[in-house]
Amino acid sequence: MTRFERRVLISLFASVAFAGPVFAQTAPAEGGAPARAPVSDAMSDIIVTAQKRDENIQTVPISMQALSTRKLDQLNISNFNEYTQLLPSVAFQTLQPGLTTVYMRGVASGGDGNHSGSLPSVGSYLDEQPVTTIGGTLDIHIYDVARIESLSGPQGTLYGASSEAGTIRIITNKPDTAGFYGRVDGEINTVNKGGVGGKLEGMINAPLSDRAALRVVGFYQRDAGYIDNVAGTRTFCGTQIKDNNGNIINCLKDGISVNNKALVKKDYNDTETWGGRAALKVDLDDNWTVTPTVLYQEQRSHGIYGFDPSVGDLSVVRTFGTTRGVD
Incomplete structure (x- = not known):
């Protein structure tokens, strides 16, 4: 669209x-000088949990990208279609809302919608909860989200099945007692x-x-x-047309006719x-x-x-x- x-x-x-109102106090540093106030979130480095612990994204030894809260707000990101365009290793194919196949590094499976066949090769997580589905990647509304992490695969060691090509994680903002x-x-x-x-x-x-x-x-x-959806009429087959051997090869559009007047x-x-x-x-x-x-x-x-x-x-x-x- x-x-x-x-x-x-x-x-x-x-x-x-x-x-x-929120009140805060800073403890004095050594030598009696006042301690510096914490750097604001907008200026600090992105902290990710791709390896199940808090780490600076620059020190994580895996291929990954992350979209911070500030970036999501600046670009007015609200859905799957919008944030995946900002992740270089991620591509997708969608037919309509609720029917999407995700590719990472050009790899995907489970896109045929057959739940008895191959599982998806790209995992989806909301916080620590897997929400991976076959041919129907959940399009979770993006609002009040801390960050979106894209981990290029294979990620089976930390994220199990359906993460051989990679994993996409949506990390929400947590309640704050401040x-x-x-x-x-x-x-x-x-x-x-x-x-x-x-x-x-x-x-x-x-x-x-x-x-x-x-x-x-x-x-x-x-x-x-x-x-x-414009006005129109559809007429169904009526009289059959057969060849010399009696096989049906076509039909005449002289059967029942219906219109879409109520749906225009x-x-x-x-x-x-x-x-x-x-x-x-x-x-x-x-x-x-x-x-x-x-x-x-x-x-x-x-x-x-x-x-x-x-x-x-x-x-x-x-x-x-x-x-x-x-x-």
């Missing part, structure tokens, strides 16, 4: 942020020769005590359609995505932390993403409904 898309972004809520804060973001966009779409997103971080905090994220996104719609292939995420962080002691997380996302895709040139540019004649949902 992106080759038809020309976004005109209009800010609804210009990253509206709100925060409660203070109460939140943000709301909105967008309106238009599609070339299509309709109007947009999104509304928000998050709240609320400390419950000095050892517990709750973080809640919500989002709604509508991708505008650009395929028109301009820009009918829109997609809606909505859901939310909630995480609770509890520090059991100085060494152990538990962070149970609940994620719900639903996607409803209407229409199809192909057109019939014989009907017209970006137009089709469909005589039955096509609504698909992905949870």
Whole structure:
């Protein structure tokens, strides 16, 4: 869809942020001089957990790329299609929302949709949870995400099966006990020769005590359609045409006729995505932390993403409904 898309972004809520007061003290350094304040996240080096421990990305001895929170926000990244374009070793083939095959270093398997055949060779993880599926890579909405890591394969030692070509990890921001804060973001966009779409997103971080905090994220996104379902009539086969041997070779279009009057719609292939995420962080002691997380996302895709040139540019004649949902 992106080759038809020309976004005109209009800010609804210009990253509206709100925060409660947070007080901090810095201990004096040796010699009585005040210690320097910590460097802000925007200026610090990217810390990754590709090898199951915190490391500077420059010291990780494997081939990988990472997109930080700052980069994701700057480029307004919100879905799989957008962030994979920034990862040089990753490619993908998609037919429609919810049906995608991922390639890393040109390798992929499981793209035929046969769940009894080969498993995917590119693994997908949300935090530490594998979400790899055959022919249906989960398009998790990207908002309030700490970073996206792309680890070129093979990664079977740390990430098991379905990671022979590589692994893609989405690391979310965790609840923070430092203070109460939140943000709301909105967008309106238009599609070339299509309709109007947009999104509304928000998050709240609320400390419950000095050892517990709750973080809640919500989002709604509508991708505008650009395929028109125009009025038309379809007539089915009636009289059979046979050859001299009695074999059916064709038919006359003189059977039942149906029309799509009830389904005619301009820009009918829109997609809606909505859901939310909630995480609770509890520090059991100085060494152990538990962070149970609940994620719900639903996607409803209407229409199809192909057109019939014989009907017209970006137009089709469909005589039955096509609504698909992905949870």
